[in-house]
Amino acid sequence: xxxxxxxxxxxxxxxxxxxxxxxxxxxxxxxxxxxxxxxxxxxxxxxxxxxxxxxxxxxxxxxxxxxxxxxxxxxxxxxxxxxxxxxxxxxxxxxxxxxxx
Amino acid sequence: xxxxxxxxxxxxxxxxxxxxxxxxxxxxxxxxxxxxxxxxxxxxxxxxxxxxxxxxxxxxxxxxxxxxxxxxxxxxxxxxxxxxxxxxxxxxxxxxxxxxxxxxxxxxxxxxxxxxxxxxxxxxxxxxxxxxxxxxxxxxxxxxxxxxxxxxxxxxxxxxxxxxxxxxxxxxxxxxxxxxxxxxxxxxxxxxxxxxxxxxxxxxxxxxxxxxxxxxxxxxxxxxxxxxxxxxxxxxxxxxxxxxxxxxxxxxxxxxxxxxxxxxxxxxxxxxxxxxxxxxxxxxxxxxxxxxxxxxxxxxxxxxxxxxxxxxxxxxxxxxxxxxxxxxxxxxxxxxxxxxxxxxxxxxxxxxxxxxxxxxxxxxxxxxxxxxxxxxxxxxxxxxxxxxxxxxxxxxxxxxxxxxxxxxxxxxxxxxxxxxxxxxxxxxxxxxxxxxxxxxxxxxxxxxxxxxxxxxxxxxxxxxxxxxxxxxxxxxxxxxxxxxxxxxxxxxxxxxxxxxxxxxxxxx
Ligand SMILES: Cc1cc2nc3c(=O)[nH]c(=O)nc-3n(C[C@H](O)[C@H](O)[C@H](O)COP(=O)(O)OP(=O)(O)OC[C@H]3O[C@@H](n4cnc5c(N)ncnc54)[C@H](O)[C@@H]3O)c2cc1C
Ligand code: SF4
Ligand code: SF4
Ligand code: FES
Numbered sequence: 001x002x003x004x005x006x007x008x009x010x011x012x013x014x015x016x017x018x019x020x021x022x023x024x025x026x027x028x029x030x031x032x033x034x035x036x037x038x039x040x041x042x043x044x045x046x047x048x049x050x051x052x053x054x055x056x057x058x059x060x061x062x063x064x065x066x067x068x069x070x071x072x073x074x075x076x077x078x079x080x081x082x083x084x085x086x087x088x089x090x091x092x093x094x095x096x097x098x099x100x101x
Numbered sequence: 102x103x104x105x106x107x108x109x110x111x112x113x114x115x116x117x118x119x120x121x122x123x124x125x126x127x128x129x130x131x132x133x134x135x136x137x138x139x140x141x142x143x144x145x146x147x148x149x150x151x152x153x154x155x156x157x158x159x160x161x162x163x164x165x166x167x168x169x170x171x172x173x174x175x176x177x178x179x180x181x182x183x184x185x186x187x188x189x190x191x192x193x194x195x196x197x198x199x200x201x202x203x204x205x206x207x208x209x210x211x212x213x214x215x216x217x218x219x220x221x222x223x224x225x226x227x228x229x230x231x232x233x234x235x236x237x238x239x240x241x242x243x244x245x246x247x248x249x250x251x252x253x254x255x256x257x258x259x260x261x262x263x264x265x266x267x268x269x270x271x272x273x274x275x276x277x278x279x280x281x282x283x284x285x286x287x288x289x290x291x292x293x294x295x296x297x298x299x300x301x302x303x304x305x306x307x308x309x310x311x312x313x314x315x316x317x318x319x320x321x322x323x324x325x326x327x328x329x330x331x332x333x334x335x336x337x338x339x340x341x342x343x344x345x346x347x348x349x350x351x352x353x354x355x356x357x358x359x360x361x362x363x364x365x366x367x368x369x370x371x372x373x374x375x376x377x378x379x380x381x382x383x384x385x386x387x388x389x390x391x392x393x394x395x396x397x398x399x400x401x402x403x404x405x406x407x408x409x410x411x412x413x414x415x416x417x418x419x420x421x422x423x424x425x426x427x428x429x430x431x432x433x434x435x436x437x438x439x440x441x442x443x444x445x446x447x448x449x450x451x452x453x454x455x456x457x458x459x460x461x462x463x464x465x466x467x468x469x470x471x472x473x474x475x476x477x478x479x480x481x482x483x484x485x486x487x488x489x490x491x492x493x494x495x496x497x498x499x500x501x502x503x504x505x506x507x508x509x510x511x512x513x514x515x516x517x518x519x520x521x522x523x524x525x526x527x528x529x530x531x532x533x534x535x536x537x538x539x540x541x542x543x544x545x546x547x548x549x550x551x552x553x554x555x556x557x558x559x560x561x562x563x564x565x566x567x568x569x570x571x572x573x574x575x576x577x578x579x580x581x582x583x584x585x586x587x588x589x590x591x592x593x594x595x596x597x598x599x600x601x602x603x604x605x606x607x608x609x
Binding site (some may be wrong): 002003004005006007008009010013034035038041042046047048056057058059060061062063064065066069083 | 136137148162218219228229230231232233234236237238240241242243245246247248249251271272273316317550551552554587
């Protein structure tokens with residue numbers, strides 16, 4: 001499991017409401033308040049999009065909203081930076097191909 | 102929509118928050134804007150104890166320092182606006198964007214404290230998922246509580262690479278190696294020592310050749326490199342990892358100061374282009390001040406002092422504090438800054454790298470145990486730091502002034518209380534006690550910050566400073582106390598013959 005439940009300095013993971021996401025047709029659980037990217041990483045997802053010209057995979061790179069590597073199609077909107085966009089119940093998250101259009 | 106304020110501060114890291122605390126203390130109407138969802142800047146990810154003096158909350162963890170700065174600022178009426186990015190500057194007004202839209206802020210004075218961003222390193226495969234900045238990995242594990250990977254190669258042995266490696270081990274992630282192209286470790290030796298004793302090899306004169314994998318990183322190739330940092334053919338080896346973390350320096354985030362039209366200068370040792378400023382932290386544009394990593398990659402301690410100076414100067418120019426008082430406060434802060442900077446190192450930037458002032462290879466062998474007690478202080482570089490001295494109730498440990506002095510121990514004054522072992526942010530102090538042990542045994546007390554905490558009564562393998570197993574010992578005590586702040590003091594009973602060399606307990 002990639003969730004850090006117990007931590008020597010940060011303590012036990014606090015309870016948070018669980019939200020369900022639809023990731024490319026698969027159900028994934030996230031913790032309320034966390035960014036989409038964290039929920040995906042916790043579920044073992046590493047590739048978030050493919051580039052337009054060379055179809056190269058991209059994943060998390062900066063995790064603070066700067067590099068745009070983590071963009072996905074969220075509820076139909078392409079180019080959403082998933083590392084700074086919080087999860088919402090029932091959100092639909094799709095791997096983005098190229099510009100996502 | 103136009104909002105009018107006296108002082109706008111961009112960036113809510115240690116520099117921006119310290120500036121806000123000073124200015125608001127003089128009654129300045131102060132607004133802090135930060136694009137992140139929590140204030141503290143880099144500090145929200147720094148779960149380790151910091152160096153410095155008590156004026157910089159030394160010995161406390163970065164997260165808690167950030168928290169107290171925020172609380173103080175808010176208590177003084179500072180408006181901290183989160184999720185708010187400052188993206189433009191027009192006719193003297195800042196353009197900001199929060200969740201609800203775009204606004205203009207007209208501020209009489211502006212302090213820019215935007216910090217720094219991570220450098221990138223290009224190599225074949227660097228765009229593969231699984232290759233990420235060390236800061237990204239830190240955000241994932243320490244803020245969002247998700248492991249960024251299972252097996253990691255860390256690139257860069259500056260303080261960031263060393264500290265993030267240690268934090269990965271704490272999160273239960275395996276770090277297979279740290280590679281550093283330079284011939285020497287760039288970060289503080291005490292940070293390197295924490296991971297070496299945990300068995301992570303720190304490979305200097307080594308570089309990453311490529312990251313391999315189809316969909317994401319499956320392995321990496323590393324190689325020895327020469328002084329030109331080029332891989333030496335024939336020395337390549339493949340390591341199975343799923344993650345590569347890049348910790349190859351930071352560079353000041355000058356976008357806003359550029360937009361505002363401040364004059365900049367280039368300083369490679371400080372991380373690149375920085376806004377020129379005077380000793381009030383005022384830039385070439387009157388009324389615009391700067392502080393923190395933006396003015397050169399240094400440390401949070403420095404960022405706080407610079408923030409204070411900028412806050413005081415802004416308050417002074419707004420007529421909220423007399424010139425005399427402001428000058429006196431500035432002089433004090435500049436004095437502390439000079440002391441911090443007297444370290445032969447003291448930077449997190451690419452220019453880092455410093456010379457030990459005392460032979461690093463000190464096995465602790467010269468310590469005389471005839472009095473029954475020995476304190477081993479493995480702190481051999483002039484770090485600006487003194488919690489060991491502050492923690493010692495008997496005055497056995499001395500740092501003195503300047504704060505970069507190496508600690509010295511008067512073993513005859515030591516009572517064996519262990520406070521220094523818990524207080525040292527470098528986890529560099531160890532206590533050997535033979536007063537209660539019989540025969541050829543000795544008790545070694547060491548700082549421990551992993552899970553699970555070793556259980557009293559259990560047998561444990563003990564390791565030396567390189568992580569090599571020295572033998573077995575029995576855990577006789579595991580002491581956690583609020584005053585030790587999440588560092589557990591573990592005491593292990595071992596053969597006297599190895600006691601002076603024990604630096605850790607093999608992790609389970
Ligand atoms: C791994 C690591 C370990 C460290 N360990 C130590 C240590 O042990 N001791 C120590 O003293 N120092 C340490 N440091 C260094 C310390 O964290 C930095 O020197 C310090 O945080 C710099 O403070 P700052 O306020 O200048 O910038 P930051 O802390 O980077 O804060 C800048 C803030 O500005 C915000 N911002 C930037 N641009 C904008 C914009 N346009 N609009 C709105 N907001 C914006 C950012 O989101 C950020 O919150 C460490 C750094 C790292 C990376
Ligand atoms: S063990 Fe206690 S008395 Fe001895 S040096 Fe450390 S703090 Fe001082
Ligand atoms: S031994 Fe003292 S000076 Fe050295 S790192 Fe530890 S607390 Fe700081
Ligand atoms: S990972 Fe860089 S913007 Fe999301």
